[in-house]
Amino acid sequence: MASRNTRILEAAARVIARRGVRGLRVEELAAEAGVSTGLIYYHFKDRTGILRHTLEFINDRAERYTTVRGPDAPPLGPREELEQILLLELQDTAEVRENSAAWGELRASAVFDPALREDLARATLVWVQEVAALLGQVRPMAPAAKLAAAAERLTALMEGLSMRWLSGGLAIDHARTLMAGGIEAELSGLEPR
């Protein structure tokens, strides 16, 4: 693809990462994407439509960079894959920063904008289930309810650490260390005894 539409969504992710959802101006987005405001409304109907599609877009993109690996890379074990999926969101690269910032903004916006909640809840659920499935591969004897709870905590922790990182209160390396420790702690809690 890389259709015109995608160019606008990429631009939206950049603008949101720079200004926040509240700071997003359709005019600025238009300039960033190199199109007119009219075209944006033609494609996305209104401001909320822009936001909703951007959320979907960053979600797909995150899925790509957390799951796709090189063609001849060695296959990962579940434990490694688990760490990958949670630690890849804590990297100081432009794309990850954009995704994390946009995700955090959308989460915060959803508190006051019911229109965003459904999409967000669905995306969160997919993510939690993915983590729970990986936890289940590492700890096959653990009951499903415990796996689900651990996955919910790990993903919520990830969001909390990400916000602290982005709001300048936590160095990225330290955030990664804390996240790794959290995985460790949850896995011990799931150990057979």
Next chain:
Amino acid sequence: MASRNTRILEAAARVIARRGVRGLRVEELAAEAGVSTGLIYYHFKDRTGILRHTLEFINDRAERYTTVRGPDAPPLGPREELEQILLLELQDTAEVRENSAAWGELRASAVFDPALREDLARATLVWVQEVAALLGQVRPMAPAAKLAAAAERLTALMEGLSMRWLSGGLAIDHARTLMAGGIEAELSGLEPR
């Protein structure tokens, strides 16, 4: 106290909890407080002034409800106090909801507004140290670095769960259960072996 000024700040907390920082309209605030917009500008100079004073107000209030207990209440052990301090922020009461929503808004705003970062970082540090101290009382043999890491994770987890609760993706009871499980997990990780 309970001056006219305080009435406006209480109203501001309610409006922010309902609409968010970005959704606060001075006219709506005026109606909520039962005064005119002119009076609000007379007291607080401008929109930013309203926000700054409201966030200060909310902070003082949170300190009150997480630390003050009844005069003849039995003293809490460190473990109970730890649970109190972390679970009190996950309650579906108007005041807690207001405070949590405002805190989340502040955290999210700080990502794009460096002016807010310093206050936020300081408040977070105080909170983390408080939790670390309580963890240290429950697990006196644990090294300081491990206590600090556990406290950072628990407070970050608390913020993450709070956001999910407020954005409608997580029932409050479930959030509390998850938080309690997180405390449990971190305490086992700090056990002497």
Next chain:
DNA sequence: GTCTATAGGGGGATAGAC
């Protein structure tokens, strides 16, 4: 201190040509 009335402008959204 408190109100009413209003200026002033930013920005979302649309109309209509191409």
Next chain:
DNA sequence: GTCTATCCCCCTATAGAC
């Protein structure tokens, strides 16, 4: 599909009476 031009609402902030 894409652009230009523009409407007009909403919301911040101020002026001035009481």
